Amino acid sequence: MKILLTGAAGYIGSHVLKQLLETGAHEICVVDNLYSGKLEALQCLEKIAKFDFIKLDIANTAELEKLMVARRFDAVIHFAAFIEVAESVAKPLKYYLNNTANTANLVKIAIESGVKYFIFSSTAATYGEPESGVVSEESPQMPINPYGASKLMSERIIKDACAASKAKAGANGMKYGILRYFNVAGADGEIGQNYPNATHLIKVVCECICGARESVSVFGSDYESRDGTCERDYIHVCDLASAHLAVLEYLSSHESDVFNVGYGKDFSVREVIECAKKVSGVDFKVLDAPRRAGDPAVLISNASKIRKLTSWQPRYQSLELIISSALAWEKKCRNLS
Numbered sequence: 469m470k471i472l473l474t475g476a477a478g479y480i481g482s483h484v485l486k487q488l489l490e491t492g493a494h495e496i497c498v499v500d501n502l503y504s505g506k507l508e509a510l511q512c513l514e515k516i517a518k519f520d521f522i523k524l525d526i527a528n529t530a531e532l533e534k535l536m537v538a539r540r541f542d543a544v545i546h547f548a549a550f551i552e553v554a555e556s557v558a559k560p561l562k563y564y565l566n567n568t569a570n571t572a573n574l575v576k577i578a579i580e581s582g583v584k585y586f587i588f589s590s591t592a593a594t595y596g597e598p599e600s601g602v603v604s605e606e607s608p609q610m611p612i613n614p615y616g617a618s619k620l621m622s623e624r625i626i627k628d629a630c631a632a633s634k635a636k637a638g639a640n641g642m643k644y645g646i647l648r649y650f651n652v653a654g655a656d657g658e659i660g661q662n663y664p665n666a667t668h669l670i671k672v673v674c675e676c677i678c679g680a681r682e683s684v685s686v687f688g689s690d691y692e693s694r695d696g697t698c699e700r701d702y703i704h705v706c707d708l709a710s711a712h713l714a715v716l717e718y719l720s721s722h723e724s725d726v727f728n729v730g731y732g733k734d735f736s737v738r739e740v741i742e743c744a745k746k747v748s749g750v751d752f753k754v755l756d757a758p759r760r761a762g763d764p765a766v767l768i769s770n771a772s773k774i775r776k777l778t779s780w781q782p783r784y785q786s787l788e789l790i791i792s793s794a795l796a797w798e799k800k801c802r803n804l805s
């Protein structure tokens with residue numbers, strides 16, 4: 469297949485790129501403006517197999533259209549987006565323009581240039597603060613911040629545009645696979661999360677272990693949860709990456725669909741911290757802090773659908789493995805042994 473990946477110099481996209489290259493079965497082109505993505509990640513993956521990289525902002529629709537019309541991709545996997553929830557509250561238009569408006573333009577060009585499959589990085593943040601902590605793909609989506617809203621609107625645009633494309637072109641219409649990621653963490657070894665000022669718990673904890681931060685804050689200890697701290701469903705980035713390959717394969721013989729991608733298992737903030745101390749053998753300072761607005765007490769995927777319908781087989785389903793791989797990557801970035 470000829471596949472276009474947007475935003476694959478970033479954390480998740482680079483892991484998907486690596487697995488696609490390892491199959492040796494695809495002709496791949498990456499576009500990324502390197503806003504947060506790293507050229508080094510792409511350079512590191514060049515040794516697996518050849519692929520094209522074009523430094524391009526997807527807001528540049530003229531160049532994007534030229535590329536997509538000339539190359540006639542079979543599939544697009546769309547990661548490019550801004551991802552900081554707090555920033556999205558302060559600068560909502562930055563998020564609606566990059567995450568939603570740019571997605572609408574990309575979808576339009578994809579359909580017009582004959583793309584068959586469109587895979588989209590969505591998020592558990594589209595569910596907002598669900599009443600029950602466990603959400604299936606049919607659970608109500610009520611995002612509580614502009615980041616989640618920008619992704620929910622993109623989902624709607626993709627669904628409507630693909631439905632219209634199918635109504636017009638029948639079997640030649642574009643199909644979508646929407647993946648709602650839960651809490652992504654861990655690293656592959658050679659590539660990993662390299663985002664400055666990250667707020668993700670496991671990344672913060674690893675920075676603490678490496679001495680790059682003084683302490684970890686626990687935002688809220690009075691939630692209705694096992695130990696009073698928030699519970700989340702952590703998924704290893706390599707398993708998340710393989711879900712993209714499984715969904716792409718699924719779409720070749722099935723209709724469009726939406727999939728939660730998590731393990732359906734929850735860990736509290738304190739459990740993650742304790743596990744990180746055990747895995748690393750390092751004790752670090754933990755501070756109690758007030759709740760943050762918009763953090764649901766419990767958010768866990770019912771992810772039975774992707775396991776039932778696709779060939780996806782997670783291989784790294786262990787919090788120890790997730791944390792130890794994230795820590796190894798953090799140490800590698802900081803030249804620590």
Ligand SMILES: NC(=O)c1ccc[n+]([C@@H]2O[C@H](COP(=O)([O-])OP(=O)(O)OC[C@H]3O[C@@H](n4cnc5c(N)ncnc54)[C@H](O)[C@@H]3O)[C@@H](O)[C@H]2O)c1
Nearest residue numbers: 475477478479480500501503504505525526548549589591
């Ligand atoms: N990290 C998570 O926990 C998480 C959870 C749920 C969903 N997601 C989604 O997964 C996707 C990838 O996230 P990530 O964690 O890898 O983030 P990331 O910031 O590492 O990757 C995003 C990539 O997109 C690129 N990019 C951004 N805007 C662009 C534009 N206009 N044109 C071209 N390139 C652009 C960046 O340079 C970067 O390489 C995003 O769509 C995000 O919303 C991430």
